[in-house]
Amino acid sequence: MDGVLIVDKPIGPTSFDVVRRVRALGSGRKAGHTGTLDPMATGVLPVCLGDATKIASFITEGDKEYEGVVQLGVETDSYDATGKVVAERSIAAVKPAEVERAVAAMQGEYWQTPPMFSAVKVGGKRLYELARKGEEIERKPRKVNLERIELTRYDAQTGAATIFVHCSKGTYVRSIAHELGEALGVGGHLMALRRLRSGPFSLDRAVPLPVILDLAASGRQDEIARFVVPMSEALAELPEARLDETRARKVAYGMVLGARDLAESGLPRQEEGVRVRITGPGGRLLAVAEQRQGTLRYVRVLVTPQDLLGS
Structure with missing residues (x-):
């Protein structure tokens, strides 16, 4: 089974937990996820199966879309609901129009500093390992792009602000929540997060993890296979060069495609x-x-001459 299984991840398991459970379905093939989701987050988690693990890095490059709920007035050390509360402030004076303006002002490219509670490695150690020891070190900011961010709902009574985010890879939505709280002067943290899209894969194609596990438990592997996206379709956002059998063999041997090859590839x-x-x-x-x-x-050749024998 080579392709991408789009899992609707529930709250609780880590991304690796999901991969481990999918790998244990009995296929005996390799598996890996593309783009980590924190345990508290839900939604689209593409899992590459078999040879599709070879294209995982290309899938990871795609933009992401999220719906997040920011709790204003409460700040945590991890910037999300799993952390320890470090400050609380009244949100009584915060007006919906102020929240809307502050959210809109975040749109565009900017340099975002990864939170201490993150999997980024510095000096060979994960930042969250240092954070759990109470250490905080300087982190290098990364350029990210919030192509679209908007306030979709705000509860003035509770201070819960629901936001939609369309962003580039490597963007931390909990950092956005923290920065929004700072901009409004009351602090804030990410209370809930759901990934709606990862690259070409949207939530409407995702299969809830319990459904996948139930199908496996009842021996209906063929039904799981129906949900697997073929490798070529998984990279459908990329322009396509279509080759005949002769030119396909040139690729398998690593030979350069000439101008005529490309002209006839469409x-x-x-x-x-x-x-x-x-x-x-x-x-x-x-x-x-x-x-x-x-x-x-x-960049990556995915076939050998032997793979094409008899094709």
Whole structure:
């Protein structure tokens, strides 16, 4: 079973827990997730199965969409509901219009500092390992892009602000919650988070983890297979170069595709550096490449000559 299983992760398990449970379904194949979700978060978690683990890094590159609930007036050390409360302030004077303006002002590119309670490595150690010891160290800010962020609901009585976020990879929504609280002068933390989309995969394609486990327990592996997205479709956001059998073998041998190969592949000329998926007969994903000086430079070749024997 090679492809991507879109899991609707529940509250509680870590992303690795989900992968471990999927791996234990009996396929005996490799499995890995693309883009970590904290235990308190729910929603879209793409799990790559078998050979699809080879394209996990490309799937991770995609934008993400979230719905989050920010609790204003309460600040925690982890910036989310799992942390220890470090400050509390009244939200009585906070007006809905102020919250809306503060949220809108966050849209665009900016440098975000990863929270101490995160999996980022510094000096070979995870930041959360240091944070649990009470240590805080300097972190390098990262450029992130909040392509769209808006307030969808605000409860003035409780201080709960629901936000929609469309952001680039590597964005910490709990940092957004913390920064929103700082901007309003009352503090805040992320109370709940649901991922609505990860790259090309949206929530409407996700299968709840309990459903997957129930199907496995009742021996209905074929029904699980119906939910698996083929590798080529998993990279559907990338432009496609479609090759015949002869040219597919060139890719398998790592040979450069010439101008005529590309002209007959149906691929329009791309901007320099744009990533492209190369497919062969039957839509099989052969490689991922980048447009470089009029040709394609392979980033990852996914087939060998032996794979294409008899194809």
